[in-house]
Amino acid sequence: MLCVVTESISSLRDRAEQVLPPATWDFVAAGAGRESTVTGNEAAWDRWWLRPRTMVDVGTVDTATTVLGGPVATPVLLAPAGRQRALHPDGEVAVAAAAGAAGTVYCLATSATTDLHDLAGLPGRRWLQLYVSEDREQTRRVVENAAAAGYERIVLTLDRPVEGNRPRSRRHGTLGPLPPGAAVTTHLGDGSTRAHVPSRWDRSLTWADLDWLTALGLPLTVKGVLRADDAVRAAGHGADSIVVSNHGGRQLDGTVPTAVALPEVAAAVDVPVLVDGGIRTGGAVFRALALGADAVLVGRPYLWGLAAAGEAGVRAVLDTLTAELRDTMTLAGCPTIADITADLLTPATC
Template identity: 50%
Template sequence: MCLADFERAAAAVLPPDVRDFIAGGSGGEITLDANRAALDRVFLLPRILRDVTEVSTRTRLLGTPAALPIAVAPIAYHRLVHPDGEIATARAARAAGAPFTASTLSSVPIEEITAVGGTVWFQLYWLRDTARTLDLVRRAEDAGCSAIVLTVDVPWMGRRLRDVRNRFTLPGHVRAANVETGAAAHERSANASALAVHTSRTFSSALTWSSVAALRKLTGLPLVLKGVLAPEDALRAAEFGVDAVVVSNHGGRQLDGAVPSVDALPEVARAVSGSCEVLLDSGIRSGPDVLRALALGASGVLVGRPLLWGLAADGEAGAARVLELLAEELRDALGLAGCDGVAAAARLRTVRAGSSVERSPEAWAPRARAEV
């Protein structure tokens, strides 16, 4: 009946260390918990006496038509939770009309994911070997991906204490299908997560604006920076020709104590002022959450963990049902808020718990009574 049901169902079938790997955050998980709490502090000011006989969730994301203002977020190693892995979740996204973001660390090769059809974006981690990084971009282009999503908040993996305590390793049947990982991700360490060891050896901590410029020059695909929280960084991204930024704290898995993504969203939206798209990631768990993001200036959202809970619980059908629920809940929320579509949601105003009514990022002013 709701996305939380899938998390409970997944918990009943997943090994505890895999469940912790997906659910956990970094450090004391302050930011992980704050993402959800911050969304729950945002209240919507619905409008009345609007004709909502027909409510559409259709929109455009990165210039491409989408049935929902929702994309599947990049998550590594879907085969951890189901043998079909990314093939199943990509099929669910295609059926829902939502873009699917394939991770550099996907457990299925990018070519097999794009063969499913639908809109596929490729999430890029900047590797220590720049030539290999650029080869991944060309490979994604050749496979038919329609955007490159560069993750910019992982110079190394955050200290995820659940994984450290579990001495987490990848099982033998799961590997990063797009990059050579060696044995590091499969070797148990006494006081570390094997995945943290692997990423520290594989990812570059020297990713800079020069790297963004080089990537912008290399590819003609829409370029997205994921992991932006400061409005100054968002503005600079737009100046570098980036097509979109994803306001994200990596689901609370990187800097513990980072601002909740939804709290950073309005300032980022104001800073770029329409010069690039703004998407929200981290903590989205319902249709009303999507509506909150739209009202605060996002053109869409990315949803991650719930897709894996659905995949774990019931394979492709479970992942598909997660997206169906989000679509049903979003249409319901739009209509009850007096919105006949996604564009109208941008004109809603919001109230923060304990605060007065806020203006939406889209300019608003009282209009003549006949127009209201």
């Protein structure tokens, strides 16, 4: 039976735009420059037509799979995004709770407004996104804290040596102060916070630094790879998985859409590959898996859900994308995630 989903992602987006102060809405929506990569990311998934299989037993269709060593009920994961208590008072706690209930992974951001320890009691799988501080000792302590608190891995973001130029973010001034009581944490577990300014992280990082990071003891994913040669280098320096990403078009405008970069990266390495950027439908999730991804991450859609309705809104986004994926699998003749293969796609020529 096909699923009917009542809360569409676009209605949550509209509600988020209504309830958020303009500067906060712009913080979420913003892309770099003319935002051509933001729009390109979304459009590029539709540049692949589907070639469904017929006469396949789809009496049971299962979206469950294994991602980076653990089970998930859906291959739709939640990407790291900073400052979630600017969107809703429950912020990262609501997001983690929704991800746990939906049986998927939440990747907490370095620039979170909830300390990593404060999610430790909640059910669900969690990863920690990392920016490396110029103070390496501080970064080492954050990674050790994450390991002790049950975070499975570090997701090192490669594509933000500096913050991208986002004109939209300046339309209403900067994001402004966070709500009372909210602050960007250091994740040091001592209540310390960071100043609410576009932070500076270590811009001198090179591939050799991955060797130092992997020696800290947690498995390492790198996020922000768009080229086969970078993927090969990352795997050669100990990354056990790769996220094809352009930071949702927030860093370098004109960067290749992830649906275009994904096949090149997936073909170049043996390690698992994930992807994010512009994924707004279960059909796009299906295309990403067919192009070689083990799973996808979404950013803005769940932030819209969070702003619109807290934990329930995040859960609605996950449920909608998963239901749409299940419908696409049913109609394309794919009872399991493993059945989603490259022959199900053809490039659009018209």
